[in-house]
């Protein structure tokens with residue numbers, strides 16, 4: 577694992593978390609082939625961590641955090657990886673809607689939602705993508721119309737991860753037709769138990785049913801569940817994506833190190849030739865990506881807001897994770913090729929198929945490259961014209 581030199585304060589914080597972990601050992605990480613087990617273990621583990629106040633440590637104390645920097649949060653994540661702990665379940669709440677509500681929510685929204693997000697009592701899903709609005713998010717067609725006391729939401733979302741177990745969904749929808757498609761959008765908090773919501777699971781290549789189609793049929797969303805002003809949804813959606821690409825990616829990056837550490841232990845001594853080189857490349861690439869992410873997290877700890885640099889983290893992590901998982905399958909050899917249903921080979925194949933979606937979710941690699949080119953490198957915007 578990469579060793580960075582942190583301040584004495586951060587190292588002593590690490591020590592106190594290690595001590596807590598030794599008294600509260602994490603449950604065994606569930607096999608990735610069972611989503612039900614993933615949910616049960618992830619929910620319970622999040623509650624335990626929250627009770628020890630190890631969840632949302634970088635959130636301000638008034639919102640249930642400890643008011644520490646993102647570096648301390650990263651230390652917690654690193655120690656969780658070291659202990660091979662399972663993923664907490666409420667990641668979308670912790671890394672996306674939670675920070676968004678802290679920045680843009682009303683006092684009432686903060687009081688109603690933030691503590692429950694920390695404890696994992698409310699699991700959130702992200703209702704952004706639609707059949708004709710993925711990379712082009714501003715093209716959303718889901719529409720909400722004004723009625724007494726709130727808005728009526730109608731339309732469809734797709735690829736909504738964990739919608740089938742979520743209590744709440746943050747939704748980007750259209751509330752007015754404007755000359756620019758980025759205007760007239762509104763950000764809503766939708767109770768998944770409202771009448772008029774239908775959730776249909778979609779099966780992924782890995783066999784999991786992590787994401788869903790979600791249909792809203794005249795769902796009433798009260799005014800107090802609008803975030804920011806009506807029509808100001810694009811600004812809040814972008815803020816969500818920035819948190820997603822930096823903070824959520826950091827958490828995922830560390831999770832993928834569980835896989836990497838496992839592979840180094842398992843195959844480090846037996847991999848030969850090109851495979852050994854590829855394994856070494858995966859280790860160096862993980863170290864480099866983590867060092868860069870740390871640099872970004874440090875900047876946010878000094879007051880900067882997440883910006884386009886999150887695309888670098890997201891791109892490098894997701895592409896190297898995919899290469900790593902592919903290597904894992906090759907290292908498993910015949911068992912993986914013959915499609916064994918249990919054991920290490922099955923696990924490697926499942927992880928590889930799961931990794932395929934990571935370069936699509938949270939914005940595809942092509943979109944991240946465009947953001948890096950235009951907004952970080954300052955290259956001119958490519959315009960496509962019909963020949």
Ligand SMILES: Cc1cc2nc3c(=O)[nH]c(=O)nc-3n(C[C@H](O)[C@H](O)[C@H](O)COP(=O)(O)OP(=O)(O)OC[C@H]3O[C@@H](n4cnc5c(N)ncnc54)[C@H](O)[C@@H]3O)c2cc1C
Nearest residue numbers: 702703704705710711735736737933936937938939940942
């Ligand atoms: C595992 C997984 C989980 C997901 N979870 C969620 C979720 O919880 N909530 C949610 O809202 N969404 C979720 N998504 C959806 C995800 O955000 C979209 O799939 C993604 O934004 C791409 O949109 P699309 O599928 O419509 O593809 P499209 O936008 O149709 O893109 C198709 C292809 O064209 C390329 N392309 C498109 N536009 C451009 C361009 N301007 N320049 C260059 N290339 C371009 C893309 O890179 C891609 O290769 C998830 C996706 C996956 C795979």
